[in-house]
Amino acid sequence: MKTRGGPGAGGRSGAGRPRRPVRDQARNAAFDVMRAVDERDAYANLLLPRLLRERGIKGRDAALATELAYGTLRGLGTYDAVIEMCSDRAPDPDVRDALRLGAHQLLRMRVPPHAAVGTTVDLVRLRVGPGAAKFANAVLRKIGSRTLDEWLPIVAPDPADDPVGHLSIAHGHPRWIVSAFQDALGGPDELADLLAADNARPLVTLVARPGRSSVAELEEAGADPGRYSPYAAYLREGDPGQIAAVAETRAAVQDEASQLVALALTRVPVEGDGEERWLDMCAGPGGKAGLLDAIATYGDSAGPAGEARRPAGVAASARRARLVAADVQDHRARLVWQTTRDAVVVTADGTVPAWREGVFDRVMLDAPCTGLGALRRRPEARWRRDPAGIADLGKLQRRLLGTALDAVRPGGVVAYVTCSPHLAETRVVVEDVVRRRDDVEQLDARAFLPEVDGLGVGPHAQFWPHRHGTDAMFLALLRKRR
Incomplete structure (x- = not known):
């Protein structure tokens, strides 16, 4: 017996009428994201x-x-190479985005x-439109004729001749990014593992700001304790x-x-009595500032769950400090x-400081x-x-x-942080600045993160990402000489 589909069901809605495609909520949302990324950055x-909230897409x-x-955005380079091999002409941008979505489903x-x-x-x-659908059907069938492992020798250079x-x-x-990562790693040994980790879906990591929340409270909400930070918890599913x-x-x-580089700054011994002054120079949108503000106000005690993961030799403190948080963009300062x-939040350009020199005990420069x-x-x-x-x-x-460095007082410390491992943004910047000044010494940042292995030489x-399950965050700690 033949079953007749109703309108929008993917079957025929009546004799002789063209097939009406199903409006697939998930794939339409993904397609709209692809188009917005392509057209509007x-x-x-x-x-x-x-989009998921507005359209009621759940589960x-x-x-x-x-x-x-x-997944499709991560693999664009791979999918475009395969699509080019399977197409006799360059697809229009909207068709190309749909083909990319199809290639991701077929290959990964x-x-x-x-x-x-x-x-x-x-x-x-x-x-x-229907004409584009015929073209897409032909290309997708070619893509699906091989697995990803079968396509790679065809579309990628021979690894023996051109490993990068x-x-x-x-x-x-x-x-260029693969080459930069290889330079930062110091060789090719871990490069494939790093790139694979870059393409893995990351866990949602939460921070329990001390004095305001706790890891135990986040555990009650369904999270698991983090691996390193005494304030971290992993949310494996659900909306944070x-x-x-x-x-x-x-x-x-x-x-x-991000939590740990902020915590490391607070662990460096700084001589002096009374309330400390801290500065977060490029604070927007406020992640590190939120943690620093809580530690400045309440100290770095993380409660019983956090204390159990505090490394030996690192004691909890009950310091009192005042944080000034600045950002050059007003909307980012509002987010901070x-x-x-308890922080003082200002809109200010860090290259043209709105504060006096030599007055801060600790400065965070993200x-x-x-x-x-x-x-x-x-x-x-x-x-x-x-x-x-x-x-x-x-x-x-x-x-x-x-x-x-001008903002920090003698004996104070600056944390230079980037969310990039590129040598031109990390070691080279720090070495250039330190070489030009005679009032700065670089501390061993690893000594203030004893709970973490594999932080480099x-x-x-x-x-x-592949070693620690975190972003590839860089930290240098610099002390102003007395």
Whole structure:
């Protein structure tokens, strides 16, 4: 017996009428994210959650939309190479984005091939037109004729002749980023592991701001204690915004390395009595400022759960300090104001300081950078960055580090932080600034993070996704000489 589908069901709505494609909520949301990233330089991690909320997409459909959007953006370089091999002409941008979504399902997801092809063709028919759907069907069938392992020898350079080029295609990273990561690692041994970790979906990491929340409270909300930071907890599923402590800004989403570099700054001994003065120079949107503000006010006691993970020799403190948090952009300064309680928040340019020199005990400089250390969370960023822009960033980073050192008093300490492992943004910047001054010494940052192994040869500390499960955060600690 033949079953007749109703309108929108994917079957015929009547004799002789054309097939009407199903409006697949998850795939349509992923397609809209792809188009927005392509056309408007949107950020997927900001746009997709809003689309899911507005459209009421939940559960398995939300998970599918998330994997489709983020996974496809991570693998664009791989998928574009395969699409080019399977197409006799360059697809229009909207068709190309749909083909990328289909390629991700065919090559890296467990979607049955007939379903991956059929749903993608339906998407193109619905959003572009029937002619484009025929073209998409032909290309997708060619893509699905081989596995990813079978395609790579065809579309990627031979690893024996061009190992960087091969890894670039195989792991969906621009060649210049692969080369930069290899330089930062000091060789090729861990490079494939790092690139693979960059393409893995990261856990949502929460921070329980001391004196305002606790890891125990986050555990009660369904999180697991973090690996390193006494304030960290991992949320394996669910919306962090639904947790009361997060909604009330007593806790927040914050990568564990970001927590630890802030914590390291507070652990460096600084001589003096009375209330300390702290400065966060580039504080927006406020993650590190929120943690520093809580520690400044309440000390760094993390409660019983956190104390159990505090490293030997690192005691909890009950210090009193006052934090000044600044950002050059007013809207970012407002975000800092919303996430802190006791800090003084100002809109100010760190290269033209609004404060007197030599008055702060501790200065956090989370410098503007390429963000190459957070590609797990911002998958489209790898395709937007240009190596030509690193020189200008380096000039800004040097100026900001110079004013940070001017702001700290003799005996005080500056934390230079970037969410990038690129040598031109990390070691080279620090070495250049230290070499030009006779009033600065570099401390061994690893000594203030004894709970973490694998931070490199020093004196700086470098976190890695494949080693630590964190963003690739860089930390250098500099003391102003007396």
